Amino acid sequence: MIKVEDVHKSFGSEKILKGITTEFDKGKTNLIIGQSGSGKTVLLKCLIGLFKPEKGKIFYGENAIQDMDDEQQRKLREEIGMLFQGGALFDSMTIEENVMFPLRMFTKQKKTDMVARVNEVLKRVNLENANDKYPAEISGGMQKRVSIARAIVNKPKFLFCDEPNSGLDPKTATLIDTLIQEITHEYNITTVVVTHDMNSVMEIGEKVVLLKDGKLVWQGTNQDIFKTDNEDATNFVYSSDLFKKIREVQLKEK
């Protein structure tokens, strides 16, 4: 479990996060949602330690990341898998080398064992026979799957995903969402996904945290968000034309 306590973050005079307090549960896909500029990605980068909050603490289990020394933080990061918005695969490496990278860096396994594990996770993300290709030679959806494979290859305890289905067609986006949820349950890990995609909220939002202007304005499940009277949540959910029309139909039926 990850616990966030009163986290504040600014860039210059601009306050991005204004006292976020929440928890991300183990074995669930936790979603951070909100409009562009609401502070979702900044919160994610604070969670993974790329940004240091000015105030507040982030607990991994019992220990606050701010109180850990460099060695403890390094150990913690070995337990973190991250799926970046653009995939962040290493251009100069093949798919196999990309996925094997965390194993090469942090384990003393034999090459044959590493290759076997790489093939296992590539099979898990439905991407076989692409080991020798380079990231530039595969599609965006495949790159995302490779990135997921790299994130889970070293059996992490925490998985973070930044806009995992941005730039993907709806079908591939659904596949990626489903894959993230399946992996979360299968490995029993704490997964945090940043998204502004309502389809993701509907499909995998076991816990949803809504940010607005750097503040947490609502949290609950994907079922709750459609029933809540919270104005900010309602405005966010029904901001798209499709959902507006569904809402109109629902109101008429009532």
Place this chain on the structure above:
Amino acid sequence: MKYLEDIGSYFLMLKRVFGSFTKTSVLRHLIFKEINDLIIGSLGIVAFISFFVGGVVAIQTALNMTNPIIPDSLIGYATRQSVILEFSPTFISIIMAGKVGSFITSSIGSMRVTEQIDALEVMGINSLNYLVFPKIVALMFYPFVIVISMFLGVMGGWIAGVYGGFTSSAAFIAGVQEDFIPYQLFYAFFKTFVFAFILATVPSWQGFYMKGGALEVGKASTNSFVWTSVLIIAANYIITQLLLSS
């Protein structure tokens, strides 16, 4: 003020480069890759330029020797001095600032833009050690490039001088051997090491701390060339003043 911040950030980067080290087996692989990209990959252009510039120096010297009492051996002597003292260490380094420096900045800058550096950091890897240290080690082999440049420069001068009909082979070789001061080689290689360090670290700094997208990668590459060249020229002046003036 910005310049002071940049200088501070450059030295802080150097501190982090030599901080928490990447796994040795991975580092070894990266060093060999960088030697291939930065050193072996530069030999062709360095050889081409050195050979022809050496030839031009010899021809220019010969054409400017209008006084008949000046011996022909001066052509070899002038070629050797020009190539060893300045052309090979300094001007080849300026050319390398364009070739190798831009490559380093754009490759690290692209990694920054596409979040590959963030990916390394999230994994708990000291990204500066992983990316910059192998480049510094690889460029410590840069003096070998300069040795080749010196040899080909003098050879270019010899071919241009002899086959252009400006001097005899014996006179050119006598000139090359005349008044040879080994300390000047020490001076040339000392500054080559300093330039190699500048070539590895300044473009890395430009790429690592760049912000923005693809356009900014291009701008960072240009800045990298400008600042690496400026620092090489400034360091050249300071080293020459310190080591050669008595």
